[in-house]
Each structure stands twice: as structure tokens, then as C-alpha cells.
Amino acid sequence: MANYFSFRNLKFLLYEVFDAEKLTQYEHYRDHDRQSFDMILETAKQIADNILYPIYREMDEKEPDLVSGKVAVHQGIGKYLKAMGEAGMIGATYSYEVGGGQVPATVYSLASFILSAANNAASMYTGLSSGAARLIINFGNQEQKDLYVPKMLSGEWQGTMALTEPQAGSSLSDVSASAKPLGEGKYLIKGQKVFISAGEHDQAENIIHLLLARIEGAPAGIKGISLFIVPKYRIENGSFQPNGVVAGGIYHKMGQKGTPAMHLMLGDNNDCIGYLVGEPHQGLKYMFQMMNEARLGVGLMSAAIATTAYYHALQYANERPQGRRLNEKDQKTTPQTKIINHPDVRRMLLFQKAVAEGSLSLLMECSRYFDLAEVSAGEEKAKYQMLLDLLTPIAKTFPSEYGIKAVSEAMQVFGGYGYCKDFPIEQLYRDIRITTIYEGTSAIQSQDLLGRKVTMQNGAALMALMQEISQTLQEATTYENLKKYAETLQKELGRMQQVLQKLIPFAMQGNYERFLADANLFMEMAGLVVVAWQWLKQAVVAQKQLLTQSLAESDVAFYESKIQTMRYFFAYELPKTKWLATRLLDDEVITIVEAKAEWIV
Amino acid sequence: MANYFSFRNLKFLLYEVFDAEKLTQYEHYRDHDRQSFDMILETAKQIADNILYPIYREMDEKEPDLVSGKVAVHQGIGKYLKAMGEAGMIGATYSYEVGGGQVPATVYSLASFILSAANNAASMYTGLSSGAARLIINFGNQEQKDLYVPKMLSGEWQGTMALTEPQAGSSLSDVSASAKPLGEGKYLIKGQKVFISAGEHDQAENIIHLLLARIEGAPAGIKGISLFIVPKYRIENGSFQPNGVVAGGIYHKMGQKGTPAMHLMLGDNNDCIGYLVGEPHQGLKYMFQMMNEARLGVGLMSAAIATTAYYHALQYANERPQGRRLNEKDQKTTPQTKIINHPDVRRMLLFQKAVAEGSLSLLMECSRYFDLAEVSAGEEKAKYQMLLDLLTPIAKTFPSEYGIKAVSEAMQVFGGYGYCKDFPIEQLYRDIRITTIYEGTSAIQSQDLLGRKVTMQNGAALMALMQEISQTLQEATTYENLKKYAETLQKELGRMQQVLQKLIPFAMQGNYERFLADANLFMEMAGLVVVAWQWLKQAVVAQKQLLTQSLAESDVAFYESKIQTMRYFFAYELPKTKWLATRLLDDEVITIVEAKAEWIV
Incomplete structure (x- = not known):
């Protein structure tokens, strides 16, 4: 079985960064504990390893067709739906009364992640059933719930x-x-x-x-x-x-x-x-509820595909000899080095890791807000819902837009081999491309972010997010080696404010077209900032562990690599905001059609 | 027949920007004139329209396989090779004595562009024959020339x-x-x-x-x-x-x-x-000669694929109604607008146009240097050869790296339809992905650029390039509306110098790994700067025409769209250098393996 994701990373996020066990203090999740959480992930991994991963290539090669009104898909899908239904995995997050398991989304999202990492096409089937069932649960009448929900959660109905x-x-x-x-x-x-x-x-x-x-x-x-x-x-x-x-x-x-x-x-x-x-x-x-869930699902799927591609590229880079290190004096007779030792290959791998794990962390943050909104009330509930609403378009768009680039870099690590069917990279490259289109294109998400979410309730959601980020900044500044990054991120928040001060007046004047013309660029900026936040958050936890615990060697390597990847993200990716802000603050209007313009020949 | 490139643009570049007719003053090209140049392009277009474009999808759908040591490819390839051979198109640039037509590369590259735009997979066959024949012509003995070259140029042998x-x-x-x-x-x-x-x-x-x-x-x-x-x-x-x-x-x-x-x-x-x-x-x-040619060929193919994708996206955007303009007061009953009227779609189209036409212009510049090196002698010849050597890795890398993004944006314009086989975009998206790998990956090109070309002869090539760019800047400053862009580009040249002053000392210290660790980022910076130069160059010509000529309406639109696309490039793409320079000037070392590092888990 190939290594297509890291269990270590999932547990790091779940227990160390997002402290999922704390959720069990709430009445709604009281039956759960770390063991039951682990079991859910193990169940997902078993289904992924035994059913999904082995048929990933086949499902692509034997593409289903429409014959006399029917579509015969891979029979593994039937097995998968059955296994998921029997394990209670389709409706795991729903309440006991409709046959669910009251599993926190924070945990369940990782189970979905595992399934998508193994076989993103297959995981669509259950994701859709789960979302459709939730609509009936939340808005249907009792008769509808009784008739449809059990069959959908059992995997018998799609x-x-x-x-x-x-x-x-x-x-x-x-x-x-x-x-x-x-x-x-x-x-x-x-x-x-x-x-x-x-x-x-x-x-x-x-x-x-x-x-x-x-x-x-x-x-x-x-x-x-x-x-x-x-x-x-x-x-x-x-x-x-x-x-x-x-x-x-x-x-x-x-x-x-x-x-x-x-x-x-x-x-x-x-x-x-x-x-x-x-x-x-x-x-x-009503549908927006399902769509918001589906958007997070697409983000999660993107992060999962990028993760799988990363692990393939990592393995290849660790095994493939090619050329010599540039400082090697004797280029002729020294044996070839593994390509992972070339800075450019390392840069490409760090990019993939930064995108895949940074995206997943952002999606976990969303799941946590989802769970906290579920169990809290009043102002607190409103706050978490607001944070979730604000982050949802970003958590769909960054993982998909950057995930596409990450899988492309994974292919580049393989060189010509990556372009051929000998390795699954080319399939992952084709698969992930849909993610910026599914469930609202990046343009739709960007207009939602800037046009609705940022401005809603007079910017209250954005204020709440700034507070959340500030908390991470405070924690980071207590570590000497992280201070610099906290300061950088603080400046980035200022840059974003500056851009908003430039843009929001257009909305006030009713000139929405000008306001939103470069919403996609604002989206990229926001994505870079919140993912940088997630990386700093992970680095704080890693640093804490490195300083306070006596650790196994593999754990030291794990935590150091977290800090290394955070450094990568701040050095190579985050500075893109300078370019984006340059454009967003510019007065030159280029993409808005004027009356006379008869453009493009 | 779909519109997959613009003849108007090719003629603009050939005659207005690069003044190909001037080449006929040289002895070597004396038999040519505008008519013979036009005929070469027309011949390419006929072969492209009649043979290549109609089989583009089929060649993909009926992928050849190896059966008993043989590979049966599409029979259209035989027709294509024959037609190209009969028209004298395979060896068009070679001297009369070996059966060529002494056609300038400046003209021939556009013929190749047309063929690749119609069917990039098919155009590979003749490109390879042509390059292989040149190696024999330049370095083989008379017997070899007599035995192989005629058959290769006639299309009988591959x-x-x-x-x-x-x-x-x-x-x-x-x-x-x-x-x-x-x-x-x-x-x-x-x-x-x-x-x-x-x-x-x-x-x-x-x-x-x-x-x-x-x-x-x-x-x-x-x-x-x-x-x-x-x-x-x-x-x-x-x-x-x-x-x-x-x-x-x-x-x-x-x-x-x-x-x-x-x-x-x-x-x-x-x-x-x-x-x-x-x-x-x-x-x-010897092989490097063929490889350099092949690298320019890959750049050209990338620009061609991006062009085809752009024209498909443009047509779709002009036909597809969807949503209403954001400033439209009555969102309910106003009929849907064409998506080309949405700023974000327009941004994506301008990106594609800027990449496709900017890349092609850069490749034409390379062809011009190739021709001038061919016909000149002494210091002048050396200068043109140096400019060609310096620009070759950039002219391979920018069109391929940005071309991949451009085709991705073309797909995004189509939304879900672009992801399906109903339109050729998905094939173009798959096809173009190989271009950053063929003939030396982007990493190899970047190390060549920074590690060899920029530093060769104490930076003489770079100096020569700066002079070429300065000439365009001078011309641009004579037009009030272009002044601002000339100033911006001037600043960018300074930024590039600053980066080199930071990096070159590492090379002097013998620390090549540090020197070249971010060569890919330097490559992107150099690509943005030289393509901005090409856009300014085009804008100067367009502006001159708009001011001095009495033009047909369609010409006014053509020239205005050139200026508009130049503005796009300077506003949206060129500022990326700020991000790249931030990283390149940064002292933080991240991708170089240290002795202790046992990274990435």
C-alpha cells in the first residue's frame, strides 16, 4: 500500500492543534472520546486502503458510459457504499434520532479527507448522499425523514x-x-x-x-x-x-x-x-446549507488530492538519483544524488506540503467553528457561525486554486514520467482541475467573500477573524524564533485593511462592478493570509513540543519539518500579497467594459 | 473552420513590429519578398486547416499503441508529412545547396506556430525531422548529407x-x-x-x-x-x-x-x-544546437496552444449568456448578459491574450536574432548570437509555464463545459502540460539562464539586452500615454540588477548551490520583464498607427486592443516581480539541504 497521506499529521492537527477532545465536554458529543475519534479515522483508513485506493486507476480507465438510459459504474462503488453505510460513516455527524453518530465535524472531515486522498472520484458518492440527507433532516417533514434518510445513510440509496x-x-x-x-x-x-x-x-x-x-x-x-x-x-x-x-x-x-x-x-x-x-x-x-457544506467538501477534496500527489512526489524524489549537487567539486565521478537534494526539487516539495497541510489546517479550523456553532448558543453561536461563513469561500478556493498548482509541481518532480500513465500523478492532475469549478467557481466564491462576507454586519465577521488571528500572533511572540513571523503576519493584516479601505467606498457608491472587479485577487490575498495564520498556528504547537517534551527522533523531525514548512510559506508564498495589493490599490481600470469598448480581436 | 489563431496578429508582428521585409536586403534572403513570406504563411494555413485541425481530436481519441514492435499512428500524419515535404516546408530555412528555401526563421517560426496551433501533436513530427536534418547539414559529412537530408526534407523519412x-x-x-x-x-x-x-x-x-x-x-x-x-x-x-x-x-x-x-x-x-x-x-x-532550436520550438508550441485555447474561450465568452452585470439595477427581469461583460471573465481573457501574444512576440524576437546572426559577421554576429543565447531559456520557459496557466484560465471561462470532451479545451490543457518538461525542465532552463547565460562574458549578453530594451523605452517615451509604462519597465530593470548584485557574489564564492537555489524565481522575474518589453514594443507600434494613419474601424480595434493588453500586463502581471524580488533578496535559506536535515515526514 502506497503512502498517500500521513496519519501522524492528521493526529497532530486533530489533537495537538485543534484539541478535538475538548469537544467531548459538550453534551452533544459526550459519548465520544479520543478512542472513538481514532476509531472513526481507522475505519476510514480501512475502507480507503481496502476498497478505494485499489480501484482508483481502474475507475478512470474504465470510464462509465450511458447505455439505454443506464450507467454501469465500477462495482467497487457498491461495496464502498455498503461498507460506509454499515460502518455508520455516511451519517456519522447527524444526531442519534435520525440514525447518526453525533461525531464532530472536526473528526469527520478527516475521515472524508482520508477517503478522498485514496480515491476522490469514489468519495463523491457518499459526500453527495450525506449532504442531501442533511437537507431532508433539517428542512423535510417527518414522513420524508422516515422514508429517505435511513436508506441514504445506509448507502442503499444515492x-x-x-x-x-x-x-x-x-x-x-x-x-x-x-x-x-x-x-x-x-x-x-x-x-x-x-x-x-x-x-x-x-x-x-x-x-x-x-x-x-x-x-x-x-x-x-x-x-x-x-x-x-x-x-x-x-x-x-x-x-x-x-x-x-x-x-x-x-x-x-x-x-x-x-x-x-x-x-x-x-x-x-x-x-x-x-x-x-x-x-x-x-x-x-435551504440549498445554501448543502452548498456551503459541499464547498468545504470540495476544499477538503482538493487538499486530499494535493496530499496524495505530494506523497507520491516525495517518495519519487527520495528514490530517484539524478545529477550531482551543484557545490560538488567532482561532477564527473561522484555518483548521482537523489533529486530531493536539489534545492529546486525541495522547493517544489515544500510548496506541495505547504499547500496540502496548510489547506487541511484551514478546513479543520472551519470544522471546529462548525462544531462550536452546533454546541453553543446566543452571541457565541453567532460568532462561530459568522467565522464559518467568512472562511467558507476561502476554504474552498485556496485549496482548489493552489492545489491545482501543487499537483502540477508534483508532476514536475517526476519529469517525463509524471506525464505518463506509469504513475498516478497524471490522473490526480486531471482530477483536481475540476475543483475550482465545482460548487461555484472561484469567481463566484470571490464575489461571495468580498461582496457579502467581508462586509456583512458592518465587517463583524472580519473583526472576529482578526481577533482569532491575533490570539495566534500573541502565542507566537512568546517564542523567540517565531516572533519575526508573527510580525510579518501582523503587517499583512494591515495590508488587507488598506486594500479594503480602498475598495469598500466603491460599494458604498453603489459601484459594485468596480468594487468586485478584482475580487479574485482579493481572494488570493485573503487565502495567503489565513493559510499563513494556519501555518503559524501549527508552528506554535510544534515549537512548544520541541521545547518542552522529550521526544522520539521521528517526532523531532516531524515538528521541525512543520516549522520549516511554515518558514517556506512565509518566505515564498506570503510575499505574493505585495503584488496583489499593488494591483488592488491601483486606480487603473482595465477589465470593466465601457460603453464604447469593442474589444479583443 | 474554427478561428484558432489570428492572421492579423501574425502580420502585425511580422511586418509592423519586426519588419521582416528588411531582411530581404541581405544577400542570403535576396530572393524573398513580402509576397513569398505571405505565401509561406498561407501554405502553412492551408495544411493546418485542411489536414491538421480536422484530425486534432481524433489523434487524441485513437491513441496509438505498440503492437508487435510496430506503432500505427493516424494516417493523417502520412498526408501531413507528404504535404509538408512537397511544399518544401520541412527544410524551408536551410540553404539552397541542401534543398532548402533560405526562408528567414522570423517567417518560418510563424508557419510552425500556425501548424502547432492547429494540431500540436502533429507538428512535432516535422519539427523533429527539421531539427535532426539541420544537425546532419551542419556537422555531417557529404555522404551523410546526400543520403539522409533529402529524404528527411521530403517527409519520407522521420x-x-x-x-x-x-x-x-x-x-x-x-x-x-x-x-x-x-x-x-x-x-x-x-x-x-x-x-x-x-x-x-x-x-x-x-x-x-x-x-x-x-x-x-x-x-x-x-x-x-x-x-x-x-x-x-x-x-x-x-x-x-x-x-x-x-x-x-x-x-x-x-x-x-x-x-x-x-x-x-x-x-x-x-x-x-x-x-x-x-x-x-x-x-x-552539436546536440546543443538542435536542443536550442527545439527549446524555441517548445516555446512556440506553448504559445500556439495558448492561442488556440484563447480563441476558443473568446468565442465562448462572446456567445454564452450568464448572469447580469453587477451594476445592473434590475437583476430580476433584465436578460442575461454575455459572460465577456463580466470583469473577471475579461481579466481571464486578457491574461490569455497577454500570455499568448506576448510569448509569440518574444519568440519572434529570438527568430530575428537568429536571422541577423546568420547574415552578419564579426562583432555584430557575436552580439546577435549572444542575445539569442540569453533569451532562449526564457523563451522556452515563460511561454510554457504561463501557457499552462493560460489554458487553465481558458478552461475556467468555459466552467464545467471546459472540463468535458464537448470542447477541445480539455485536450489543450492536457497537451500543453508537457511543455515545461520537454527539452529541459524549467529548472534546467533556469539554471542555464542564471548560471550560464547571465554571467557569460562578464554579463555582456545582459548588457546587450538592456540596450535593446532601452531602445524600446526611448521610443515609448515619445508617446504621452506610454511614458508611464516605460518608466515602470525602467524601474524593473533596476530591480533585476539589484537581485543580480545580491546573487552573483555567491557564485564568486563558489557557492553555486546558494547562487542557483531560487533560479526558477529569477527566471520568472526575467520572463515577466522581457515579455513586458515585448508588450511595450507592440504598444509603441500600435500607438504610432493610431496617431498617424487613417485606419479602418477593425484596425482601430486591433491596435487599441494591443494597448489594452499591454496595460493589462503592466497592471496585473509585471508587479509579480515585487514578490519575486522580495524572496530573491531575502537571506533566509530554506531549500538547501544541510548535513543534519532529515526532512519531510
């Missing part, structure tokens, strides 16, 4: 998100699938949905689409969209009845080929029934 | 470069294929070569490998390597005789699938004869 339409794409307000009331919460659904992942396959008995549509006569725009359960088979008198959901096409993707992306046609023969979830016209609000 | 070995990769000094003298310039060859593009296929009668091997008893290292012609079939008494070159394996690549990359086994049965080219032990020196 869940999906059915949002995107051909003419709407990122613009959800233009969703046009229609729903005609039939009474008793039933609606006749008509429309098309595209890019529906796991939207049709043969390894689940039924597929439950959580679908957005517009009830006849509903207001235009986002306030007229409702949420429906649309099963592939509806249950009538206890038996399966085809429900007018037709797989009209399958997308052949560059990567993640093992997860079919479907084009679905609904109700062409007036035979598709949807069941309203919650109140009419509240669909987008 | 040429290859056979350098890489399994244990050597980038480290050519470790080449170990052996050559045992048989007398009369013949040698018994034994060894293995890997990643040999077009190393075996069925659309050429014969394949002529230009191969590096070590004559028995030769000195170790790079000074013991010789160059051989190793044909697939040797000619004995006028008939083909198998020559012990066995296709032992084929690499299945992520992209450029239409060009088989072969693992070749030579002389396993003592039956492989190689013919020494030139003097013994001079092989690497």
Missing part, C-alpha cells in the same frame, strides 16, 4: 444535488425547472438539469435528487425557487415506480471519470413527481 | 532526437549508451533511450535517430559524448536493412497522445550500427 441548468450555470436565479402543484405537497416537475454528479448509476437501488425548481406563479429571481425531493423511483404502496427522471446524456470529463456527471430530463411525459421540502420559495436558502 | 536514458534524464553527462568502433566511421551501438518522440511509427519509410552515445574509452562526463546517426533501417547496396533498433515500449501520456513517445532498445543482438557525426566527443556541443 443522494444528489440537482441545481444547474443548461441556461443558468452559475446564475441560480435563472433556474427555470417548473413545479405544478398537485396538492398534498406533491408537484409535477418539468425541466432539465446538467452536470448532476452520480445523477444516474447502477450501484444504488434508488437515487434521491434534491432539486431546485420554480412553483408556477412564483416570483422571478432567487426568491421564487423551491426545493424538492425528486426520486428516481417513487415509492407507491411500498413498491418502486419509475418517476420520469430520464438520463438524457452523460458528460465525458477530463478527470474524476469514475463519477458520472449526468444530464437529466425531468417530466417530459408529465410523469415526474417532486415532493416539496419545507416552505415554498425558500429553496435557495 | 528524424528524432535520441538523448534521454532511463538513468540519466536531465543529467546528460550520465548518458551511457555505448559505441564500439568498427572503422570507417561506423560504430556498434548498444543501449537504451527513453521518451523518444516519433521514435517509431508507420507513416514514414525510415526513422533517423540522432543519438548520443559514448565511444569506448571516452572520458567520463559531458566531454566523452559523441553524436551518431542511427537509422531504423540502414541502407546496404541500396536496400533497407533492419538496424537493431527495437521499440521496447510506448509511453501512454496524458496529452499529445498522437505523437508516440518510445522506449528504444539498441543493439541487443550486436546488430545496431551508428554513423559518427563530426568529431568524436563533440556530440553534446
Whole structure:
């Protein structure tokens, strides 16, 4: 079994950096302890090692196709869904009353991470079921919960998100699938949905689409969209009845080929029934819950793919001899050195490690806020929710944008071999490319961050984040060797404030286009700053351990490498903010279309 | 036929920016004129449109395989080789006496660009034949020239470069294929070569490998390597005789699938004869000529792929409605706008245009130096050769590194559709990824730039480049609206000097590892500066036209878009030097292995 992630790093984050055991003090998590947490990770690792990792290449090579309306996917998916269901892993975070295990997201996110690291295409199936089930749990009625949730959590039924339409794409307000009331919460659904992942396959008995549509006569725009359960088979008198959901096409993707992306046609023969979830016209609000979860899921998947690629590259660099070190006097007869000893290869590896582990740390921070919001109340709850809302677009975008670059650097470490099917790098390179598109492109995330999150409640979320970061800065300054980095990060916070002072007035003037024109650059800046924060946070813990504990040699190496990677991030990556701020503070307008402009020939 | 490049832009560069007609004043090019140049481009376009572009997707979908030692590639390759041979396009730049057309490289590089834009995998075949033929022309004896060159230039025989070995990769000094003298310039060859593009296929009668091997008893290292012609079939008494070159394996690549990359086994049965080219032990020196040409070829191919992707993205952005402009008051009922009107999409398109056209301009500059070195003598010749040598690693690395990002942005413009096989973007994304690896990775190029080229002859090449850039700065300052950009670029030259003053002392101290540890970052900085120079150069010409000519509307749009793209590059890309310089001037050493370091767990 190849080494595709580090258990040591997961436990470092879980117990040393984010102190997950503390969560067990809360009533909601009282049945858990370190042992049960470990068991969840071990379960994930077993499923990953035994079922997922071995079929990763096969799922890509034997890409499923649509034949007579059916899609036969790899049979390992059936085994996987069954194993996950039996282990209680699909609904692990849900409450006992709906069959969940009340596992903290902080722990569960690492289980998801392991599954994605082993086989990102396969992990999509359960991630989608889990998210779809949560929508029903939170907003469905009792009958819906009883009918759908247990089957979805057992892995027998597949869940999906059915949002995107051909003419709407990122613009959800233009969703046009229609729903005609039939009474008793039933609606006749008509429309098309595209890019529906796991939207049709043969390894689940039924597929439950959580679908957005517009009830006849509903207001235009986002306030007229409702949420429906649309099963592939509806249950009538206890038996399966085809429900007018037709797989009209399958997308052949560059990567993640093992997860079919479907084009679905609904109700062409007036035979598709949807069941309203919650109140009419509240669909987008409900769906945003699933989307936010899914966004964190995409971030996590990106970090996982980057991690797998990193471990492959690391192993190769440790084994492959090539050339001599540049200071070697005798270039002719000295044996070749391992490529890991070349500074440039080391730089590429440090980049990958910094991205993969920095991203994961940021996602753990989000999970922690999620858990704390779950168990707290009042102002405290609001604070954690706000922090989570603010960080979510960043925690989707940084891992995906930088993850793509990290996997590219992993390929570069392999040279020509990395470009060939001899190693899994080329598949990882293809797979990860979707992540800046899934669940809202980077542009959508960036507009969400700058246009909504940063400014919400008069910047209260940003203030709360600054306080969180300040706490890390204080801790860091107590260590002589970390002081310098704390000062650097402090300055970066100032730089970000400066940029916001430049940009926010445009919003106040109602010039949103100018305000958000370079939102993607602001996003990159924010990503670099919060990931630098996560690295400093990890370095503080590592430094503490190095000073106070008597450690095994391997632990010393582990903690030193954490500090080394933090140093890398501050030296090579964080200074990109200088470039970004230069642009963001510049008055020259370039990308906004003026009336006369007839550009680009 | 899709629009995959702009003829208007090629002619702008050829005649307006680089004034190719001036070359016809030289004796060597005296038979040419604008008409003959145009005809060469038209010929390339016809072959590209009629033969190459239509089979671009097919060559990828029907990937060739190795069956019983043979590789059947797309039959279009045979047609292509024939058409190119008949049109005199393979050896167009060579002298009349060897059957060439004495076409300036400045013109020919655009013909290659057109072919690569249509089908980068196919264009590899002729590029390799052309480069291999040049080696024989320049260093082979008359018999070799007579036997091989005409067949290679007619497209009947395929040429290859056979350098890489399994244990050597980038480290050519470790080449170990052996050559045992048989007398009369013949040698018994034994060894293995890997990643040999077009190393075996069925659309050429014969394949002529230009191969590096070590004559028995030769000195170790790079000074013991010789160059051989190793044909697939040797000619004995006028008939083909198998020559012990066995296709032992084929690499299945992520992209450029239409060009088989072969693992070749030579002389396993003592039956492989190689013919020494030139003097013994001079092989690497000879091969470097081909490699330098090939490096520019890879740069050109990268610019071409980025261009094709850009035109696809541009067309999509002009057709696809999605969302509303952010300043639109009525978001509900206003019809959707074309995505090209969103600032972020426009930013991504400008990035692609800036990279594609800026790279091509840099490559044209290199071709011009190549031509001027060809026709001049003495100090002038030396100057142009020096400029070419200095720019070659940059002109390979910037287009490939930034080209990969540009195609990724093209995919992002398409959203989910770009990730699917419905559009050619995903293939372009896979194809272009090889370019930072081919012909020396970016790390190798960067060490060449900083470690050799910048410092050669006490920095004379860099001085010469500064003078060239200064000339553009002077011209730019005569236009009020370009002054600001000239000043910015002037400052950037100072920044680069500052970085060199920091780094060169390490080389003087013999600490090459420290000197070159961040050579890749210096490379990126140098790339940004010289491409900014190319953009300013283009803007000067565009501005001159806008002020002095009475222009058609489409020309006004063309020139304005050149100035707009220059502004984009200076505002968004060039400021990256601030980040790069911050790191390059930093004293913190991070990537150099110390004795104790047992890093990365």
C-alpha cells in the first residue's frame, strides 16, 4: 500500500492543534472520546486502503458510459457504499434520532479527507448522499425523514444535488425547472438539469435528487425557487415506480471519470413527481446549507488530492538519483544524488506540503467553528457561525486554486514520467482541475467573500477573524524564533485593511462592478493570509513540543519539518500579497467594459 | 473552420513590429519578398486547416499503441508529412545547396506556430525531422548529407532526437549508451533511450535517430559524448536493412497522445550500427544546437496552444449568456448578459491574450536574432548570437509555464463545459502540460539562464539586452500615454540588477548551490520583464498607427486592443516581480539541504 497521506499529521492537527477532545465536554458529543475519534479515522483508513485506493486507476480507465438510459459504474462503488453505510460513516455527524453518530465535524472531515486522498472520484458518492440527507433532516417533514434518510445513510440509496441548468450555470436565479402543484405537497416537475454528479448509476437501488425548481406563479429571481425531493423511483404502496427522471446524456470529463456527471430530463411525459421540502420559495436558502457544506467538501477534496500527489512526489524524489549537487567539486565521478537534494526539487516539495497541510489546517479550523456553532448558543453561536461563513469561500478556493498548482509541481518532480500513465500523478492532475469549478467557481466564491462576507454586519465577521488571528500572533511572540513571523503576519493584516479601505467606498457608491472587479485577487490575498495564520498556528504547537517534551527522533523531525514548512510559506508564498495589493490599490481600470469598448480581436 | 489563431496578429508582428521585409536586403534572403513570406504563411494555413485541425481530436481519441514492435499512428500524419515535404516546408530555412528555401526563421517560426496551433501533436513530427536534418547539414559529412537530408526534407523519412536514458534524464553527462568502433566511421551501438518522440511509427519509410552515445574509452562526463546517426533501417547496396533498433515500449501520456513517445532498445543482438557525426566527443556541443532550436520550438508550441485555447474561450465568452452585470439595477427581469461583460471573465481573457501574444512576440524576437546572426559577421554576429543565447531559456520557459496557466484560465471561462470532451479545451490543457518538461525542465532552463547565460562574458549578453530594451523605452517615451509604462519597465530593470548584485557574489564564492537555489524565481522575474518589453514594443507600434494613419474601424480595434493588453500586463502581471524580488533578496535559506536535515515526514 502506497503512502498517500500521513496519519501522524492528521493526529497532530486533530489533537495537538485543534484539541478535538475538548469537544467531548459538550453534551452533544459526550459519548465520544479520543478512542472513538481514532476509531472513526481507522475505519476510514480501512475502507480507503481496502476498497478505494485499489480501484482508483481502474475507475478512470474504465470510464462509465450511458447505455439505454443506464450507467454501469465500477462495482467497487457498491461495496464502498455498503461498507460506509454499515460502518455508520455516511451519517456519522447527524444526531442519534435520525440514525447518526453525533461525531464532530472536526473528526469527520478527516475521515472524508482520508477517503478522498485514496480515491476522490469514489468519495463523491457518499459526500453527495450525506449532504442531501442533511437537507431532508433539517428542512423535510417527518414522513420524508422516515422514508429517505435511513436508506441514504445506509448507502442503499444515492443522494444528489440537482441545481444547474443548461441556461443558468452559475446564475441560480435563472433556474427555470417548473413545479405544478398537485396538492398534498406533491408537484409535477418539468425541466432539465446538467452536470448532476452520480445523477444516474447502477450501484444504488434508488437515487434521491434534491432539486431546485420554480412553483408556477412564483416570483422571478432567487426568491421564487423551491426545493424538492425528486426520486428516481417513487415509492407507491411500498413498491418502486419509475418517476420520469430520464438520463438524457452523460458528460465525458477530463478527470474524476469514475463519477458520472449526468444530464437529466425531468417530466417530459408529465410523469415526474417532486415532493416539496419545507416552505415554498425558500429553496435557495435551504440549498445554501448543502452548498456551503459541499464547498468545504470540495476544499477538503482538493487538499486530499494535493496530499496524495505530494506523497507520491516525495517518495519519487527520495528514490530517484539524478545529477550531482551543484557545490560538488567532482561532477564527473561522484555518483548521482537523489533529486530531493536539489534545492529546486525541495522547493517544489515544500510548496506541495505547504499547500496540502496548510489547506487541511484551514478546513479543520472551519470544522471546529462548525462544531462550536452546533454546541453553543446566543452571541457565541453567532460568532462561530459568522467565522464559518467568512472562511467558507476561502476554504474552498485556496485549496482548489493552489492545489491545482501543487499537483502540477508534483508532476514536475517526476519529469517525463509524471506525464505518463506509469504513475498516478497524471490522473490526480486531471482530477483536481475540476475543483475550482465545482460548487461555484472561484469567481463566484470571490464575489461571495468580498461582496457579502467581508462586509456583512458592518465587517463583524472580519473583526472576529482578526481577533482569532491575533490570539495566534500573541502565542507566537512568546517564542523567540517565531516572533519575526508573527510580525510579518501582523503587517499583512494591515495590508488587507488598506486594500479594503480602498475598495469598500466603491460599494458604498453603489459601484459594485468596480468594487468586485478584482475580487479574485482579493481572494488570493485573503487565502495567503489565513493559510499563513494556519501555518503559524501549527508552528506554535510544534515549537512548544520541541521545547518542552522529550521526544522520539521521528517526532523531532516531524515538528521541525512543520516549522520549516511554515518558514517556506512565509518566505515564498506570503510575499505574493505585495503584488496583489499593488494591483488592488491601483486606480487603473482595465477589465470593466465601457460603453464604447469593442474589444479583443 | 474554427478561428484558432489570428492572421492579423501574425502580420502585425511580422511586418509592423519586426519588419521582416528588411531582411530581404541581405544577400542570403535576396530572393524573398513580402509576397513569398505571405505565401509561406498561407501554405502553412492551408495544411493546418485542411489536414491538421480536422484530425486534432481524433489523434487524441485513437491513441496509438505498440503492437508487435510496430506503432500505427493516424494516417493523417502520412498526408501531413507528404504535404509538408512537397511544399518544401520541412527544410524551408536551410540553404539552397541542401534543398532548402533560405526562408528567414522570423517567417518560418510563424508557419510552425500556425501548424502547432492547429494540431500540436502533429507538428512535432516535422519539427523533429527539421531539427535532426539541420544537425546532419551542419556537422555531417557529404555522404551523410546526400543520403539522409533529402529524404528527411521530403517527409519520407522521420528524424528524432535520441538523448534521454532511463538513468540519466536531465543529467546528460550520465548518458551511457555505448559505441564500439568498427572503422570507417561506423560504430556498434548498444543501449537504451527513453521518451523518444516519433521514435517509431508507420507513416514514414525510415526513422533517423540522432543519438548520443559514448565511444569506448571516452572520458567520463559531458566531454566523452559523441553524436551518431542511427537509422531504423540502414541502407546496404541500396536496400533497407533492419538496424537493431527495437521499440521496447510506448509511453501512454496524458496529452499529445498522437505523437508516440518510445522506449528504444539498441543493439541487443550486436546488430545496431551508428554513423559518427563530426568529431568524436563533440556530440553534446552539436546536440546543443538542435536542443536550442527545439527549446524555441517548445516555446512556440506553448504559445500556439495558448492561442488556440484563447480563441476558443473568446468565442465562448462572446456567445454564452450568464448572469447580469453587477451594476445592473434590475437583476430580476433584465436578460442575461454575455459572460465577456463580466470583469473577471475579461481579466481571464486578457491574461490569455497577454500570455499568448506576448510569448509569440518574444519568440519572434529570438527568430530575428537568429536571422541577423546568420547574415552578419564579426562583432555584430557575436552580439546577435549572444542575445539569442540569453533569451532562449526564457523563451522556452515563460511561454510554457504561463501557457499552462493560460489554458487553465481558458478552461475556467468555459466552467464545467471546459472540463468535458464537448470542447477541445480539455485536450489543450492536457497537451500543453508537457511543455515545461520537454527539452529541459524549467529548472534546467533556469539554471542555464542564471548560471550560464547571465554571467557569460562578464554579463555582456545582459548588457546587450538592456540596450535593446532601452531602445524600446526611448521610443515609448515619445508617446504621452506610454511614458508611464516605460518608466515602470525602467524601474524593473533596476530591480533585476539589484537581485543580480545580491546573487552573483555567491557564485564568486563558489557557492553555486546558494547562487542557483531560487533560479526558477529569477527566471520568472526575467520572463515577466522581457515579455513586458515585448508588450511595450507592440504598444509603441500600435500607438504610432493610431496617431498617424487613417485606419479602418477593425484596425482601430486591433491596435487599441494591443494597448489594452499591454496595460493589462503592466497592471496585473509585471508587479509579480515585487514578490519575486522580495524572496530573491531575502537571506533566509530554506531549500538547501544541510548535513543534519532529515526532512519531510
